[in-house]
Amino acid sequence: MSQTDDILSRVTGIFREELKQPNLVVLPSTTANDVEGWDSLTHMALIHMVELEFKLKFKLPEILKFKNVGDMCQAIEKRLSG
Amino acid sequence: MQLASLSYLLFLAGVSAVSFVTPARARWAVLLVASYCFYALLAPKYTLLLAALTLISWFAARTLAARRKNGRAHSWIFWLAVVTILAPLLALKYAPFAAQAVARVVPGASVEDVGHFRFLLPVGLSFFTIQIVGYLVDVHQESIEPEKHIGRYAAFVALFPYVTAGPIGRSELVEQLRHPPGFNYERVTSGIKLAAWGMFKKVVIADRLGVAVDNVFAAPDNYSGVAVAFAAWLYLFQVYADFSGYSDIAIGSARVLGIELTPNFAQPYLSRSVGEYWRRWHLSFSTWLNEYVYFPLSAMFRRWSRAGAIAALLLTFFISGLWHGAAWTFVVFGMVHGVALVGEMLTNKWRANAERRSPRLIRALTWVGTLTFLCGVDVIFRAPNLGVAWAVYRRIALGLIEDAQFLTAQGASPGAIKSLLVGVGFSAEELVLALAGIALLIGVDVLQERVPMSQRIRAWPGWARWGTYYAIAAGILFFGSFNRNTSFVYYQF
Numbered sequence: 001m002s003q004t005d006d007i008l009s010r011v012t013g014i015f016r017e018e019l020k021q022p023n024l025v026v027l028p029s030t031t032a033n034d035v036e037g038w039d040s041l042t043h044m045a046l047i048h049m050v051e052l053e054f055k056l057k058f059k060l061p062e063i064l065k066f067k068n069v070g071d072m073c074q075a076i077e078k079r080l081s082g
Numbered sequence: 083m084q085l086a087s088l089s090y091l092l093f094l095a096g097v098s099a100v101s102f103v104t105p106a107r108a109r110w111a112v113l114l115v116a117s118y119c120f121y122a123l124l125a126p127k128y129t130l131l132l133a134a135l136t137l138i139s140w141f142a143a144r145t146l147a148a149r150r151k152n153g154r155a156h157s158w159i160f161w162l163a164v165v166t167i168l169a170p171l172l173a174l175k176y177a178p179f180a181a182q183a184v185a186r187v188v189p190g191a192s193v194e195d196v197g198h199f200r201f202l203l204p205v206g207l208s209f210f211t212i213q214i215v216g217y218l219v220d221v222h223q224e225s226i227e228p229e230k231h232i233g234r235y236a237a238f239v240a241l242f243p244y245v246t247a248g249p250i251g252r253s254e255l256v257e258q259l260r261h262p263p264g265f266n267y268e269r270v271t272s273g274i275k276l277a278a279w280g281m282f283k284k285v286v287i288a289d290r291l292g293v294a295v296d297n298v299f300a301a302p303d304n305y306s307g308v309a310v311a312f313a314a315w316l317y318l319f320q321v322y323a324d325f326s327g328y329s330d331i332a333i334g335s336a337r338v339l340g341i342e343l344t345p346n347f348a349q350p351y352l353s354r355s356v357g358e359y360w361r362r363w364h365l366s367f368s369t370w371l372n373e374y375v376y377f378p379l380s381a382m383f384r385r386w387s388r389a390g391a392i393a394a395l396l397l398t399f400f401i402s403g404l405w406h407g408a409a410w411t412f413v414v415f416g417m418v419h420g421v422a423l424v425g426e427m428l429t430n431k432w433r434a435n436a437e438r439r440s441p442r443l444i445r446a447l448t449w450v451g452t453l454t455f456l457c458g459v460d461v462i463f464r465a466p467n468l469g470v471a472w473a474v475y476r477r478i479a480l481g482l483i484e485d486a487q488f489l490t491a492q493g494a495s496p497g498a499i500k501s502l503l504v505g506v507g508f509s510a511e512e513l514v515l516a517l518a519g520i521a522l523l524i525g526v527d528v529l530q531e532r533v534p535m536s537q538r539i540r541a542w543p544g545w546a547r548w549g550t551y552y553a554i555a556a557g558i559l560f561f562g563s564f565n566r567n568t569s570f571v572y573y574q575f
Contacts, residue, residue: 036431036434037430037431039427039430040376040380040391040395040427041388041391041392041395041427041428042388042391043380043391044380044381044383044384044390044391044394045384045387045388045390045391047381047384048384048385048387060223060377060378060381061223061224061225063381064223064225064377
């Protein structure tokens with residue numbers, strides 16, 4: 001499994017657990033509009049869980065640029081390989 | 083000079099004519115001079131303040147971008163600039179309020195002691211202050227490059243269609259000021275039509291409704307429960323016709339000059355939740371709050387998960403309330419909206435399930451419920467203080483019981499119902515006009531929800547199109563309420 005796939009798989013696990021949807025399919029193109037329960041109340045909680053999982057901390061401008069799950073995964077990959 | 087006045091129309095025509103004959107590269111100068119003349123006519127003493135805030139923010143944005151480029155510390159410049167820009171607003175708008183609040187709790191101090199803190203709040207200060215703060219945040223977060231040209235930046239801050247009450251200019255607007263387009267028949271006529279519709283909403287609908295609202299809110303105890311509830315309901319539409327009317331005039335005027343502003347309303351009274359309402363009402367402000375207050379706060383509080391998001395939301399609505407005015411009414415107004423929104427977010431799943439089971443019923447109930455909520459909370463927004471708001475609520479509750487007893491005894495004849503509305507300030511004809519105005523306001527929104535009205539009207543035959551334009555013009559001339567000296571509701575903020 002490539003690092004990109006591994007990141008997406010771990011992010012999917014967090015989304016499933018946090019949103020209590022065990023069968024949720026998360027793709028790089030997934031946005032908040034595509035997932036029930038992913039709203040402004042859960043958005044930052046999801047980001048925080050991702051930060052804990054990958055032991056990193058995003059900066060606010062970075063978070064602002066996340067338009068979908070793929071953007072977040074790219075930012076994680078950049079940090080992990082950086 | 084009010085936006086809904088003949089003098090403003092003449093001013094706009096003059097500025098447009100000069101702008102169109104000026105070369106594109108120099109049009110910003112025409113807009114800048116016109117905007118400063120416009121502001122100087124409204125608030126001559128504070129024109130220097132507008133210029134000073136413009137200069138400080140322009141210099142700060144350029145400096146922090148230059149330092150960042152050279153790898154030098156720059157965040158402190160951003161924070162220093164934000165504090166400096168906010169200082170006049172905090173001092174002029176909030177210091178008296180804060181001092182009075184302190185005086186109430188500090189033994190020995192009296193509220194009168196802080197009376198000398200009272201200043202006249204410069205018109206538009208709340209609007210252009212947060213516009214500048216938004217610009218500084220965008221430069222700090224590298225969302226935009228700082229504008230190099232001080233003249234174009236100054237025109238962006240002070241542009242006369244929006245300097246007094248928005249729509250709050252987005253940073254991207256600076257780009258449009260580089261080469262504002264010249265005369266274009268389609269664009270200019272589209273701007274004039276929008277401004278005319280805005281004028282119609284202000285002088286024909288809002289100001290007409292305002293007569294009854296003003297009378298009842300001045301002395302709610304003098305009226306029947308039906309009359310007070312009716313006035314509260316009228317205010318819901320007055321404030322919408324007033325502010326969306328102002329916004330249409332501002333957006334239409336800017337369009338005439340070749341500047342496209344973001345829309346400020348998207349049929350807010352068709353909302354079926356408070357959350358949806360805030361995605362449709364005063365969009366330039368709610369977007370600003372979301373991007374520059376809620377989002378950073380929720381990011382800051384993210385370690386507390388949902389509790390952090392709730393705290394960020396409540397704080398955002400507290401700030402939203404305070405932004406509207408330094409008074410407890412606005413604080414309560416903001417907090418009630420915040421609490422309602424939190425309630426909606428926590429029951430999202432449950433409400434979605436209920437709607438799936440019986441969509442029509444739930445949609446109707448949530449629409450009526452949202453409008454009733456807004457009507458109730460707008461009482462606090464309209465009342466000069468919490469005492470008057472309480473008097474209005476009390477009068478509605480007790481008065482409606484009395485009215486029900488009266489109607490039971492007298493029979494619910496038209497004459498008996500009419501007697502309950504005595505003194506509100508409407509003759510039978512004015513009442514019909516007011517209700518027709520509300521029906522028109524909401525009817526247009528219902529049509530607009532699917533296809534923009536401008537697009538619909540373009541598809542009509544010539545006689546219907548021109549008939550509509552003449553009807554709007556005639557409505558303004560013959561039914562406009564020009565006798566009352568009323569400014570726009572949002573001017574006070």
